[in-house]
Amino acid sequence: MTETEAVLAAVRERVxxxxxxxxxxxTAAERLVERAEDAxxxxxxxxxxxxxxxxxxxxxxRGDRDIDVFVRFSPSLDREELETSGLAVGNAVxxxxxxxxxxxxxxxxxxxxxxxxxxxxxxxxxARDIQSAVDRTPFHTEYLEVRLDxxxxxxxxxxxxxxxxxxxxxSDLKTEGxxxxxxxxxxxxxxxxxxxxEAAATEWHPPVTLDPEDxxxxxxxxxxxxxDPTDPERNVAAVVSAANVAxxxxxxxxxxxxxxESYFFSSPREPLTAEAVREAFADxxxxxxxxxxxxxxxxxxxxxxxxxxxxxxxxxxxRGLEKRGFEVLRAATWADETAVLFCELSVAELxxxxxxxxxxxxxxxxxxxxxxKYADDADVYGPYIDGERYxxxxxxxxxxxxxxxxxxxxxxxxxxxVERLVETGEYAVLADADxxxxxxxxxxxxxxxxEPRP
Amino acid sequence: MTETEAVLAAVRERVxxxxxxxxxxxTAAERLVERAEDAxxxxxxxxxxxxxxxxxxxxxxRGDRDIDVFVRFSPSLDREELETSGLAVGNAVxxxxxxxxxxxxxxxxxxxxxxxxxxxxxxxxxARDIQSAVDRTPFHTEYLEVRLDxxxxxxxxxxxxxxxxxxxxxSDLKTEGxxxxxxxxxxxxxxxxxxxxEAAATEWHPPVTLDPEDxxxxxxxxxxxxxDPTDPERNVAAVVSAANVAxxxxxxxxxxxxxxESYFFSSPREPLTAEAVREAFADxxxxxxxxxxxxxxxxxxxxxxxxxxxxxxxxxxxRGLEKRGFEVLRAATWADETAVLFCELSVAELxxxxxxxxxxxxxxxxxxxxxxKYADDADVYGPYIDGERYxxxxxxxxxxxxxxxxxxxxxxxxxxxVERLVETGEYAVLADADxxxxxxxxxxxxxxxxEPRP
Numbered sequence: 001m002t003e004t005e006a007v008l009a010a011v012r013e014r015v016x017x018x019x020x021x022x023x024x025x026x027t028a029a030e031r032l033v034e035r036a037e038d039a040x041x042x043x044x045x046x047x048x049x050x051x052x053x054x055x056x057x058x059x060x061x062r063g064d065r066d067i068d069v070f071v072r073f074s075p076s077l078d079r080e081e082l083e084t085s086g087l088a089v090g091n092a093v094x095x096x097x098x099x100x101x102x103x104x105x106x107x108x109x110x111x112x113x114x115x116x117x118x119x120x121x122x123x124x125x126x127a128r129d130i131q132s133a134v135d136r137t138p139f140h141t142e143y144l145e146v147r148l149d150x151x152x153x154x155x156x157x158x159x160x161x162x163x164x165x166x167x168x169x170x171s172d173l174k175t176e177g178x179x180x181x182x183x184x185x186x187x188x189x190x191x192x193x194x195x196x197x198e199a200a201a202t203e204w205h206p207p208v209t210l211d212p213e214d215x216x217x218x219x220x221x222x223x224x225x226x227x228d229p230t231d232p233e234r235n236v237a238a239v240v241s242a243a244n245v246a247x248x249x250x251x252x253x254x255x256x257x258x259x260x261e262s263y264f265f266s267s268p269r270e271p272l273t274a275e276a277v278r279e280a281f282a283d284x285x286x287x288x289x290x291x292x293x294x295x296x297x298x299x300x301x302x303x304x305x306x307x308x309x310x311x312x313x314x315x316x317x318x319r320g321l322e323k324r325g326f327e328v329l330r331a332a333t334w335a336d337e338t339a340v341l342f343c344e345l346s347v348a349e350l351x352x353x354x355x356x357x358x359x360x361x362x363x364x365x366x367x368x369x370x371x372x373k374y375a376d377d378a379d380v381y382g383p384y385i386d387g388e389r390y391x392x393x394x395x396x397x398x399x400x401x402x403x404x405x406x407x408x409x410x411x412x413x414x415x416x417x418v419e420r421l422v423e424t425g426e427y428a429v430l431a432d433a434d435x436x437x438x439x440x441x442x443x444x445x446x447x448x449x450x451e452p453r454p
Numbered sequence: 455m456t457e458t459e460a461v462l463a464a465v466r467e468r469v470x471x472x473x474x475x476x477x478x479x480x481t482a483a484e485r486l487v488e489r490a491e492d493a494x495x496x497x498x499x500x501x502x503x504x505x506x507x508x509x510x511x512x513x514x515x516r517g518d519r520d521i522d523v524f525v526r527f528s529p530s531l532d533r534e535e536l537e538t539s540g541l542a543v544g545n546a547v548x549x550x551x552x553x554x555x556x557x558x559x560x561x562x563x564x565x566x567x568x569x570x571x572x573x574x575x576x577x578x579x580x581a582r583d584i585q586s587a588v589d590r591t592p593f594h595t596e597y598l599e600v601r602l603d604x605x606x607x608x609x610x611x612x613x614x615x616x617x618x619x620x621x622x623x624x625s626d627l628k629t630e631g632x633x634x635x636x637x638x639x640x641x642x643x644x645x646x647x648x649x650x651x652e653a654a655a656t657e658w659h660p661p662v663t664l665d666p667e668d669x670x671x672x673x674x675x676x677x678x679x680x681x682d683p684t685d686p687e688r689n690v691a692a693v694v695s696a697a698n699v700a701x702x703x704x705x706x707x708x709x710x711x712x713x714x715e716s717y718f719f720s721s722p723r724e725p726l727t728a729e730a731v732r733e734a735f736a737d738x739x740x741x742x743x744x745x746x747x748x749x750x751x752x753x754x755x756x757x758x759x760x761x762x763x764x765x766x767x768x769x770x771x772x773r774g775l776e777k778r779g780f781e782v783l784r785a786a787t788w789a790d791e792t793a794v795l796f797c798e799l800s801v802a803e804l805x806x807x808x809x810x811x812x813x814x815x816x817x818x819x820x821x822x823x824x825x826x827k828y829a830d831d832a833d834v835y836g837p838y839i840d841g842e843r844y845x846x847x848x849x850x851x852x853x854x855x856x857x858x859x860x861x862x863x864x865x866x867x868x869x870x871x872v873e874r875l876v877e878t879g880e881y882a883v884l885a886d887a888d889x890x891x892x893x894x895x896x897x898x899x900x901x902x903x904x905e906p907r908p
Contacts, residue, residue: 205816206842223842242842246815250839253822284835285805285853325781325800329809329847346779346808347801351739354800355783361700362659368707371908381738384906385704388660388677388696393783399739452838454815454825 004194007259008158014265015061015157025055028112029067032093036069036118039092045085047073048123052141054180057148059156067114069093070138072123075131079104086120093118103132127230139230140181147188155193158264159183162193165264166251168244174307176241178248185212185226185236201252206245250454271443272450274436280450281432286329287348288435289401291317291341291409292428298339298417306335309415314341316412317405324408325350326401334445340438342449348401348431358383358390402431458648461713462612468719469515469615470608479509482566483521486547490523490572493546499539501527502577506595508634511602513610515618521568523547524592526577529585533558540574547572557586581684593684594635601642609647610638612718616647619718620705622698628761630695632702639666639680639690655706660699704908725897726904728890734904735886740783741802742889743855745771745795745863746882752793752871760789763869768795770866771859778862779804780855788899794892796903802855802885812837812844856885 001009017025029051036049053068054060071089073082083104090097090107094116097109106119122131127139148156163169163178171179178186189212190196206223209216217232223245224237255263272280281288293299298306310333318328327346334340358370367390374380374392381393398404406429409422421427430437439446455463471479483505490503507522508514525543527536537558544551544561548570551563560573576585581593602610617623617632625633632640643666644650660677663670671686677699678691709717726734735742747753752760764787772782781800788794812824821844828837828846835847852858860883863876875881884891893900 202818206814243839246839246842249815250825284807284847286807287805327779327801329805329807346805347781351741351783351800353738353740353783360660361703364656371704381904382906383908385697385700385908388700390908393738450835452836454837454839454844 004259007261008193010261011158011161011264012154015161016154017060017062021062025067025114028114029055029069032067032069032111032116035093036071036089039089040071042092043085043088045073045089047071047085047089047120050138050141052137056141057144057184058150058153059144059148059160059180059184061157061160065114066117067111068117068119068137070134071118071120072138073120075122075124075129077122082120082122089120090118103134106134127228128233130231136228136231136234140228143229144181144184144188148184152187152192156184156187158193159187159196161264162197162251162255163248165262165266166247167266168247171239172307173239173304175244176239177244178240179236182226182236182240185229186210188212189226197252197256200249201256204245204249206242208245247454269444269447269451272439272446273443274439277436277439277446277450278433280446281344281435284344287345287401288430288432289321289343289345289348289405290430290435290438291405292430292438293339293418293421293426294337294428295421295426298421299335299337301417303335306339306417307333309417310335310339310341311415313412313414313418314343316414317341317409318343320408320412321345321401321404324396324398324404325354326404330449332445332449334442336441338441340442342435342438343401345401350396350399352396352399353381353393354396356392356394357386358392360388361385361390362388400431402429405429458710458713461715462647464715465612465615465718466608469611471514471516475516479521479568482568483509483523486521486523486565486570489547490525490543493543494525496546497539497542499527499543501525501539501543501574504592504595506591510595511598511638512604512607513598513602513614513634513638515611515614519568520571521565522571522573522591524588525572525574526592527574529576529578529583531576533585536574536576543574544572557588560588581682582687584685590682590685590688594682597683598635598638598642602638606641606646610641612647613637613641613650615718616651616705616709617702619716619720620701621720622701625693626761627693627758629698630693631698632694633690636680636690636694639683640664642666643680651706651710654703655710658699658703660696662699701908723898723901723905726893726900727897728893731890731893731900731904732887734900735798735889738798741799741855742884742886743775743797743799743802743859744884744889744892745859746884746892747793747872747875747880748791748882749875749880752875753789753791755871757789760793760871761787763871764789764793764795765869767868767872768797770868771795771863772797774862774866775799775855775858778850778852778858779808780858784903786899786903788896790895792895794896796889796892797855799855804850804853806850806853807835807847808850810846810848811840812846814842815839815844816842854885856883859883 033049040047050070052070055067071086087105094107094109094111097107099105100108106117108117119134121134124130124135127136130136160169160183168177170177186196187193189210190199207225209225211227213229215232216227220235222235222238223242224240226236228234228236251263314331314333318331321328326348329344329346331343359366361367370390371383374383379395383390383392398407414422487503494501504524506524509521525540541559548561548563548565551561553559554562560571562571573588575588578584578589581590584590614623614637622631624631640650641647643664644653661679663679665681667683669686670681674689676689676692677696678694680690682688682690705717768785768787772785775782780802783798783800785797813820815821824844825837828834833849837844837846852861868876
């Protein structure tokens with residue numbers, strides 16, 4: 001047995017479901033489907049019941065306890081009927097469950113120890129005809145069921161665990177990583193986990209485009225493009241960030257060079273204390289700036305709404321700072337009980353004046369306008385001529401990064417929920433030593449920040 | 455009389471040579487030519503004697519005391535014979551003079567109170583056949599003599615004085631301004647001083663190209679191109695900087711808007727004291743850095759060699775500072791008894807670390823090389839992944855602008871004479887309060903620096 005084989009065998013020992021686990025899950029799932037069918041019959045509803053997701057396809061990782069059951073109604077039903085009937089069946093099957101809402105409502109509940117989603121959808125002809133995003137899911141299961149044999153399913157489990165270990169698993173907008181379905185398609189396309197790693201390590205030059213059914217009917221501007229075999233107009237990997245593609249490439253190379261079980265199981269970071277944060281800034285000689293939000297209007301957003309808003313706001317803050325000459329070394333955003341835009345600065349203070357370049361002297365009215373505007377302004381130096389242009393040195397509106405965050409944050413592009421809070425001043429600016437208090441809430445994030453890994 | 459006419463009449467009163475002055479100069483110049491002709495005859499040399507320059511063309515400004523006399527030898531003479539004979543005649547005419555060297559030697563001396571250059575050259579057929587740069591000069595005088603009437607000559611004087619007043623007169627490489635010959639051609643081309651101002655104020659969009667004889671036979675990459683009427687391959691305005699073209703445009707507009715005599719006669723600056731320099735920096739909130747050279751190898755250079763070297767060195771210093779993150783607000787170079795590269799900084803100090811962006815992770819060997827180089831380096835943070843790339847944060851080689859000037863000045867592009875001094879460490883770095891000592895030597899330059907005008 002090679003070293004790689006030994007490591008993969010050891011990982012399999014940890015991620016493959018046990019026979020007893022499979023048996024239990026299979027029995028529970030069958031009973032669930034029966035109950036759903038009975039509920040439909042009792043209400044004289046015309047629909048079929050299908051299992052979807054990783055536990056239906058045999059690709060779940062040991063310990064996952066999710067069973068997804070879809071109830072497919074006729075596409076002729078209107079949306080309201082679908083919702084009413086769907087919830088009726090869901091509540092009958094999962095009497096202790098509760099209703100949730102994605103594109104339309106469904107019932108979530110516990111059944112014999114499993115976390116169950118019972119989701120109504122339309123039984124459309126093909127994934128191209130979907131009326132709601134969830135209509136697509138049964139097609140994925142159909143497609144994979146017949147193609148993933150036990151060996152490939154085992155490799156899918158290895159691959160999911162590897163992506164979890166390197167922090168690239170999950171299509172939520174906080175992670176921007178690989179979804180379960182995408183992982184399955186990649187393993188299927190390359191014929192196994194190791195073949196996928198080989199391709200990622202040695203062949204991928206983003207944009208990487210894969211089209212298993214060779215039927216692409218749209219073009220995409222993403223670093224990884226995997227055309228959905230059930231829908232030629234959809235990129236299954238649309239959410240995967242360039243960083244997560246690079247991360248998979250990086251760790252694929254590391255694993256192939258030195259196979260170790262530890263790549264599959266990341267160890268949590270030791271949270272940093274406030275004192276350690278202070279020391280880290282002292283060692284680096286940099287300046288700190290944080291903008292902190294405590295308002296529920298932002299924090300109650302689901303992660304898939306909150307993180308894009310925070311990232312957009314962080315990007316706006318960084319651009320705003322750099323445009324005004326405050327050089328940002330690195331930035332990050334975190335959210336838990338509060339949300340934080342965190343910037344580490346190389347330059348946090350600037351002089352009272354800044355250079356302001358005017359038009360070339362020869363551009364007639366524009367140049368004259370510039371000259372006249374400043375000629376009698378006692379607060380500016382100049383206008384003088386530099387090369388062919390007028391230049392003045394005028395007062396800077398803010399001379400510190402903290403003052404910018406306090407006074408001019410409204411001027412940058414922010415996420416909507418963030419923008420509202422900034423407009424009403426519902427945020428706090430922390431500078432330098434003050435940011436250490438963030439260690440109470442974001443100790444692990446700060447640990448990862450100051451000891452960054454690929 | 456319009457306001458403009460009144461102002462121009464008042465300026466003429468100050469710049470037109472008096473009748474007595476003309477008479478005296480004319481007599482002295484005739485005697486000089488005679489003496490030169492006698493000296494040629496006595497040596498049995500075949501050459502003719504011509505007067506050139508502004509006093510020959512009637513375009514000199516009152517008080518100028520330069521008489522230029524050229525002795526034109528046959529082009530068949532070899533260079534050595536030309537020099538020997540030229541100097542012999544020169545020394546005979548100006549027995550108290552001394553030899554100077556431009557492209558070849560000539561004699562400079564005083565004659566009846568005038569400063570005289572007695573220059574040997576070749577009597578070539580046309581300015582295109584010149585064997586030495588000075589051969590061209592008599593053609594300029596020939597060309598202008600017949601075209602500049604008294605009225606135009608008077609306008610040339612106005613124009614020269616205007617250019618002096620705004621600091622744009624002189625083709626030396628410190629000024630990079632308008633030569634006398636160029637001024638004459640411009641006034642001739644536009645038909646007068648006011649017409650030239652009108653064109654500069656309202657029509658010029660550099661590059662501006664004028665070709666009085668419509669015979670250009672080369673192309674030029676200069677903001678102002680005036681093809682020499684005596685040489686289709688030469689731009690008479692080659693030395694004029696973009697700033698001086700812009701300066702003429704700016705002051706042309708000012709004068710047309712509000713004609714004032716003061717534009718023609720700039721008042722000298724009141725030198726700044728060391729204390730005033732300190733206050734200026736305090737007001738502006740900026741940081742100072744100066745590199746000062748006291749070595750004769752640089753200071754003994756003629757200005758036309760020294761200033762290009764200093765400017766090139768200043769440019770190198772500024773680029774070097776900015777490349778390393780030290781933002782330069784403005785910079786200048788001055789020379790007198792010492793030479794100085796002077797920088798005013800917005801950012802003079804930076805943290806101990808800097809961001810260093812590596813290659814995209816997918817570029818195979820290059821990416822692997824970067825990763826390996828830094829993976830086990832305890833002094834860097836990272837490598838981590840940002841977007842598709844590796845990034846590290848590594849130690850900065852210098853954390854202050856002064857340290858850069860002290861330790862890394864060799865790394866930037868410098869003028870040759872400056873480079874030698876930097877290599878051997880023969881320079882001093884002054885930072886912040888220390889630069890105030892420059893006021894002793896460069897008080898006027900510092901006054902102009904802190905109260906800049908177009």
